[in-house]
Amino acid sequence: MDISRRHFFKISGALTAASLVNTDPAAQATQAPAIAEDSYGCLVDTTLCVGCRKCEQACNERHHLPKPNESFEEMTVLENERRMDETSYTVINKYYPKHIGTLTWRNRPTFVKFQCMHCNDPSCVSACIVGALTKQENGSVIYDASKCIGCRYCMVACPFQVPAYEYHNPLTPEVRKCTFCYQSIKDGGLPACAQVCPREVITFGKKPELLKLARWKMKNHPGKYVDHIYGEYEVGGTSWLYLASEPFETIGFPKLGTKAPPRLTETIQHGLFQYFAAPIILYAALGGIMWITGYLKGTKEVSTGETAGRGDLR
Template identity: 75%
Template sequence: MKLSRRHFLGLAGSAAAGVLTAGSDDATASAGPSVSPDAVGCLVDTTLCVGCRKCEQACNERHGLPKPQESFEELTVLENERRPDETSYTVVNKYYPKNIGSLTWRERPTFVKFQCMHCNDPSCASACIVGALHKTRNGPVIYDPEKCIGCRYCMVACPFQIPAYEYHNPVNPEVRKCTFCFEYLKKDGELPACAKICPREVMTFGRRTDLLEFARWKIKNNPGRYVNHIYGEHEVGGTSWLYLASEPFQNIGLPKLGSKAPPRLTETIQHGLFRYFAAPIGLYAVLGAIMWATGFTAEKENDACVVEDTSEEGGES
C-alpha cells in the first residue's frame, strides 16, 4: 500500500466533514465515551519538527490569545520546558538526546509540540461535576464556559496537566485549553491552525484509525528512525493526538502512563460512594484516585523505566 502524508491530508476534509455531520454528540456515558470509528485525530511526527514556533503563533492568532512577551521568532525560549497555559494552548519544547542507542536520528535535539491530547476517555470530563467538559463522538474534548463553576477539578484530574485557569480575570474566569479547533472543523472543514501552518508537515490530521495505520507504516518503512511505539494509541485508554519519536517518550516530556483510562477506575469508586449519599467524600475520593492513577503511577513507572533497544522490532516499553 502506498501511503503518504498528502494521502492523509486528502482524507482530512472528509474527516472534518464527519465532525460537521455528527455534530457535538455527547460521549459521557458512564461506561465511557462512545467514540465514532470515524473520530478525527492528529499524528505528530516529532522527528520532522524544527522548533520554529509557527504553530504556537497560528494557534494564538486563531483563538485571539495575547502575543507573548518574547516574540514568536525568539527561539531561546525553547531552552526552558514550558507547559500550555491560558494564553497559549500549545507550546513547543526542546529536548536534547539522552540515549544515542542505535538510532542515527538522535544526533540532534527533539522538538515536541504539546497541547491537550483530547483523550478518548478524558479524566477532565469525568472530574467535572457539572458537565462543562465533554468528549464529542468525533474526537475533540470541548468546554462549555456557561456550565463551568470554576471548581478546577479538571486541572487536578488531567494526567497531562493541560487545563489552565484565567486567574487574572476576576470577572468571568474560564478554563482554557486547546479546542482541537473544533469550531472551525465544524464550520467549514478547516484544518486545525497548527497543522495548517506547519512548514515541516509535522502534523497529519485525519481519522484516528487511518493515522494509526499511517504511523505503523512510517515505523515499518523507516528503520532506525522511530521507537516502535505510537504514543497515545493506548495511553490512558487512547488519545486523539498521537506521537511518533526517535526518543523514548518519557525523555521528551510525555509521561509514561498505563493503558487503563483513569475514569474507569474512579467512576467505580464514585458510583459506590454516591449510592450511600457520601457525595463530598466521593468527590475527594475521585480526585485522589485520579491523581493516584495518573501522576503517582507515572512517576513510579518513570523511575523504573529502562531505555530499550530501539530497533524496528524492539522499541520502547
C-alpha cells in the same frame, strides 16, 4: 442543553434525592463517551519538527490569545521546558538526546509539540459534574464556559495537566485549553497548527488512517522511530498520536497505563456516593458557587457586553 442556575438547583435537588434513595452503585455509573470509529485526530511526527514555533503563533492568532512577552521568532524560550497555560494552548519544547556518545542521526534535539490530547475517554469530562467539558463525535474535547462553576476538578483530573485557569481574571475566570479547532474541523477545515506547519509534522485525519500511516512510517524507516505510537493505548487512547526517535519518557511524555482513568476511579466514586451524605453538601456548595459565578458573569456582561473567550471553538 443549557443548564441555567435555576435548572442546576432543580437537577442538584433531584440528584441529591436520588442519591439518598438509590444505593445501587451501577445506577451512578459514568459511561465512557461513544467515539465514532472514524473520529478525527492528529499524528505528530516529532522527528520532522524543527521547533520554528509557527504552530504556536497560528494557534494564538486563531484563538485571539494574547501575544507572548517574547515574540514567536525568539528561539531561546525553547531552552526551558514550558507548559500550556491560559494564553498558550500549545507549546513546543526541546529535548536534547540522552545518549550523545552514540553517534547516530538521532543526535539532534527533539522538538515536541504539546497541547490537549483529546482523550477518547477524558478524565476532565468525567470529573466535571456540570457537563462543562464534553467529548464530541469528531474527537474534540470542548469547554462551555456558561456551564462552568470554576471548581477546577478538570485540572486535577487531567493526566497530562493540560487545562489552565484564568487566575488573573477574578470576575469571570474560565478554564482554557486547546479546542482542537472544533469549529474549523466541523466546517471541513484544518486545525490552525496543522495548516501552518511548514514541515508537515502534524497530519490531520481520521484516526484509523493516522494509525495506518504511523505504522507505515515505522515499517519503511527501520531504526528511525522507537517502537511505540504514543496515544494509541495510553489512558484508553487519545486523538493526538505521536511518533518519536527517542523513548517518550525522555521527551516530556508521562508514562501512563492503558486504562482510561475514569474507568479506574468509578468504583471509588460509586462507593462514596452510595454511603455518604456528601452529595447534599457538595451540590449545595457547588450550587452556591455556580450562582455567584453566574451572577458575576452576568454583571460583567451587562456592564461591558463582553463575551470574548466563551465558546471559543474556532
